[in-house]
Amino acid sequence: MAEILKVAVGAEDDGGLLSDRIRNALTDEIASGALVAGSALEEQQLADRFGASRTPVREALRQLVVSGLVEVRGRRGVVVARMTPERIMDMFETSAEVEAMCVRLATFRMTPLERSHLIELHESSLAMVEANDVDAYDAFNRTFHECIYSATHNSFMAEQAQDVRARLSAFRRTQLRQGDRIRKSRDEHDAIMQAIAEGDGDTGSRRMRAHMLNAAAALRRYIDDRFGRDGPPSIGDGPLPHE
Amino acid sequence: MAEILKVAVGAEDDGGLLSDRIRNALTDEIASGALVAGSALEEQQLADRFGASRTPVREALRQLVVSGLVEVRGRRGVVVARMTPERIMDMFETSAEVEAMCVRLATFRMTPLERSHLIELHESSLAMVEANDVDAYDAFNRTFHECIYSATHNSFMAEQAQDVRARLSAFRRTQLRQGDRIRKSRDEHDAIMQAIAEGDGDTGSRRMRAHMLNAAAALRRYIDDRFGRDGPPSIGDGPLPHE
DNA sequence: ATTCCCTCCTGTGTATGCGAATATCCCTCG
DNA sequence: CGAGGGATATTCGCATACACAGGAGGGAAT
Known part of the structure; x- marks a missing residue:
């Protein structure tokens, strides 16, 4: 009791x-x-x-x-932790590579059940984009990526990927409503899902890497816009574009 | 005093x-x-x-x-930490993917100086193989991989890779003199170096993955040999083949 | 003889105290 | 008026002390 x-x-x-x-x-x-x-x-x-x-x-x-x-x-x-812009970019790039790695393995190993679950999850995100519900999309996005980690059927890799992702979450959290990044994000997810559905892990991997690097590039633009080419030696409070 | x-x-x-x-x-x-x-x-x-x-x-x-x-x-x-064979294999696979990732980036980004240093390092390993000096080869191997991490010019990724590698070192340490794994390891390094020299990051990446997975496969064989198909629920003292 | 329970004992989890190192502030001197 | 130095105060690093949980062992009952 x-x-x-x-x-x-x-x-x-x-x-x-x-x-x-x-x-x-x-x-x-x-x-x-x-x-x-x-x-x-x-x-x-x-x-x-x-x-x-x-x-x-x-x-x-x-x-x-x-x-x-x-x-x-x-x-x-x-x-x-006070991170330099260079280190943040390094982390984004690493995250992109890790996610790409996971997509590749997940494509080859996911069960039909996992695939159908992922497809269903992805389709559910369309409504969030239409409603511009950034909170819901953020939650969905996290689940989406975690499903891919899980589908690698490699628990250690899933943990590593989640660790890297967690370290970047502080930057992803704020300022989701930056431009039309959410819609583009959903489009990129769509392309990734296409490759996964076709069983083309290498293509899915490349698309996931591009998906993540798009966010990093937008981040770089944002930093340059806000602080200039030679900005402060460290940032940590700046909102970042959504992946 | x-x-x-x-x-x-x-x-x-x-x-x-x-x-x-x-x-x-x-x-x-x-x-x-x-x-x-x-x-x-x-x-x-x-x-x-x-x-x-x-x-x-x-x-x-x-x-x-x-x-x-x-x-x-x-x-x-x-x-x-008492790890199951499944988890060890997961870690080896993750390590293989991470190393492959690093080779790919390093190939595209390393400076001529770094490349010449790596080539020199690799050539120095031939004498160790001839002399069958496992300790020296082990030390070289560590330096070799760390040089590749460093050549990614992504300090965060280098740290992640080194972390995964460190966690596996307990298994790599012992039983280097397993079959002719060292010579094969050197040959595989050679193939990787070839791809790096040609600037073909994708080929180098695939070869590095194969290089690491060869060690994992040898490990699997070793475990099966020693404990049978359904061995103990956990191991931690078994010598493993050298990558 | 076996099993259940009680007791004790080992070892972890947390609190507090003390010494040391460093930042801060004020005083003094140039 | 500014700079440098010393005293103070704050906070960390480590040691010690105490409380509690979980298991081991023995004793008693069936």
């Missing part, structure tokens, strides 16, 4: 360790942009916020360092 | 944080196989071994959890 409390508090909050809950909370806040890049994370302050002591906070921060979401500054505490 | 003790312990031990040193030490021991998969890691015991308290040991272990090198067993402590 006490399980009702668990549901009431939140999704999966009290099940695990305190340090895990703090880590997950911080991950969400960084990915969502609530914690902007470069902002300092003081241990005592976080401990007060979460009603815990510094020990689990420290553990959570150390784990985030390994994940690459925060950086240590000597003995001056940790800050939300 | 007490600093003499610190210097006596190791080379670059006193620079960073204590938890980092412990983490690095444990990483090496896991990768080298000194700590076999499945063995429990008790905090107090490790603290005694490193002459520290449990706090930095705990932080090191939590970081290793994120890295995927160890697993938590509820409140019963952590153990060295």
Whole structure:
């Protein structure tokens, strides 16, 4: 009967360790942009916020360092990872290559059930584009890519792909309504689905890479527009175009 | 005067944080196989071994959890990651794809200097094969692949590739002298270098994938030979063929 | 003899305390 | 008026202390 409390508090909050809950909370806040890049994370302050002591906070921060979401500054505490435009482009490119890799394997290995599920999912996105429902499209997009990861039937690769994707989510989150990127995104998804349906993994792979690189190119344009050719050495709060 | 003790312990031990040193030490021991998969890691015991308290040991272990090198067993402590044969094959396949990806980009982007360096490096490996010097070849092999990562001119991708490679090193380390795998490895390197020299990134990529998958296939054969078709649910101490 | 339960004990999870390193601020000197 | 240096204060890194969970072992009952 006490399980009702668990549901009431939140999704999966009290099940695990305190340090895990703090880590997950911080991950969400960084990915969502609530914690902007470069902002300092003081241990005592976080401990007060979460009603815990510094020990689990420290553990959570150390784990985030390994994940690459925060950086240590000597003995001056940790800050939300402050990435250079070059590094962001590197991450986008890596993400593009990883996604392309997954599409290729997924095309060759997905079961008919998985394929039909993916097709159905893709078709459902048309209504979101028509309604210009960016939130719904964002959620769909995440599921779409995760289905492809899963269809590789390689759980390790799926985890790696999801990790890279998670690290970029902070940049993808905001400013979805940038130009007509969503409609183009859907068109590109359509071309990818075409190749998958034909069982042409290499074509699907190339199209997925182009799909992701289109977002990166739009990002580059956006950065140049906003900061000029030689902008600030680091950014982290800028909205990015949707893939 | 007490600093003499610190210097006596190791080379670059006193620079960073204590938890980092412990983490690095444990990483090496896991990768080298000194700590076999499945063995429990008790905090107090490790603290005694490193002459520290449990706090930095705990932080090191939590970081290793994120890295995927160890697993938590509820409140019963952590153990060295115990991987199933399926997961190991997944990791090998992912590694193959990642390496292929890197070769492709590196071929298109490497500078003439990098190319000549890589060629020189590759040629130096011939003597090691002739002498059947597995240790030297192992060291060369690591450098060879890292040079390719670096030549992608994408630091994030290089880090990802190195991370995957590090996770597999525990399996690559032992049993290099398995059949004539080293000579075949060198031949495959040669074919890859040929494609790189011709600027044919796609061919180099395919050859690198095949190169890595050959090692995975040999691994599969080795596992089947040793444990039979339905072997134990997990392995971690078995020597693997060299890529 | 086997099984169930109780107790103890080992080990993790968290809190707190202390020393050290560094940033900050103010005072003094040029 | 600006710059440099020192004292203070804040915060990190590590150690120690305490609370609780889960298992091992023994004893008793069937």
